[in-house]
Amino acid sequence: MGDCKGGLIARRTIIIKGYIPPTAKSFVINFKVGSSGDVALHINPRVTEGAVVRNSFLNGSWGSEERKVPYNPFGPGQFFDLSVRCGADRFKVYANGQHLFDFSHSLSAFQRVDLVEIHGDVTLSYFQI
Template sequence: QDTSCNQQRTIVIPYVGTILGGLVPGELIVIHGSVPDDADRFQVDLQCGSSIKPRADVAFHFNPRFKWSGCVVCNTLEREKWGWEEITYEMPFQKGRPFEIVIMILKDKFQVSVNKKHLLLYNHRISLERIDTLGIYGKVQIKSIEFVSNSDPFLWKGERAERGGCKYQGVLKMSSSFTINLKSSDSKDIALHLNPRLKNKVFVRNSYLHDSWGEEEKEVTHFPFSPGMYFELIIFCDAHQFKVAVNGVHTLEYKHRFKQLEKINVLEVTGDVQLLDVRSW
């Protein structure tokens, strides 16, 4: 059995592989696989070694369970004793269907998305430095396991998509800021300018109308971004305002200053962000 976790073929389960070089903040673990029709549960464990007796500590135990309506249980095993369970009563996996799990390593927590949708956060209970093994067990089929470092050179600069999307998914680079603009193609006007600035934890909103910027709006109860994190940002447009949610949590509202909403047909994304997906509906 291979001990490297970068795999591109069908992987035998149970799988236990060494994490070469350990884990660092900003790194992604990307797992592609599928759930068998008879699955009852499976688990992905970030372990401190591979000992069976005594059982190695498990820093992060990610355990989808399919009984009843289904849930995802997360926990930590230390000195052969489980801690308190953190249960997410949402089941993003479907029997007989493929999936993509992305585990983002952050300085103080793990962030998990499934099929490009944010699922959960789990605070570290064991230091990252101790994690050196990835284990996958249970009724699951795994096609590939990949590690993506934060130095991988995928950066969007000034890309545009017609018909401004409402849902954005991406990964923040370990840097300062990024911008989302909703614009009209027949003028210089910017109906909505979103500019999260990570260094100062400021979320700027504004509009560019008649060749000048308006007054900035900065108030937000909680700054939702951190360097290296995976995020899903949704912009909902109603008759009076834009509403913005990040990772499923309502973050802000912005009253329309640009009134001709039907003319907004350009999306512009710039800055230090890796854009994974854009959708509109």
């Protein structure tokens, strides 16, 4: 878990590098507002399904799931290099240098995001806010 001091601002990039163990099922990366528990961006690579699920969790309920990606960089036994750039109206996410998806802000006050939470079947090698 990492503190994002001063919150997320437009043009800020978070870099996450890691390894997915061969027996991995899934893991989660949450861009979260610590005080409310709201999640501006929930990234859930489901290794066994071959899916990369995105969503937001606001005021106690989940939004609509997005699953479509041009490719899936999260395979068992794979290393990944994820770059999450916060834009004024959306998150832009790149994996291994290639655009993976955009996720429109459903939390308009994305500047309130002050935590990045990572848990599940993943080994982190590098994390930079």
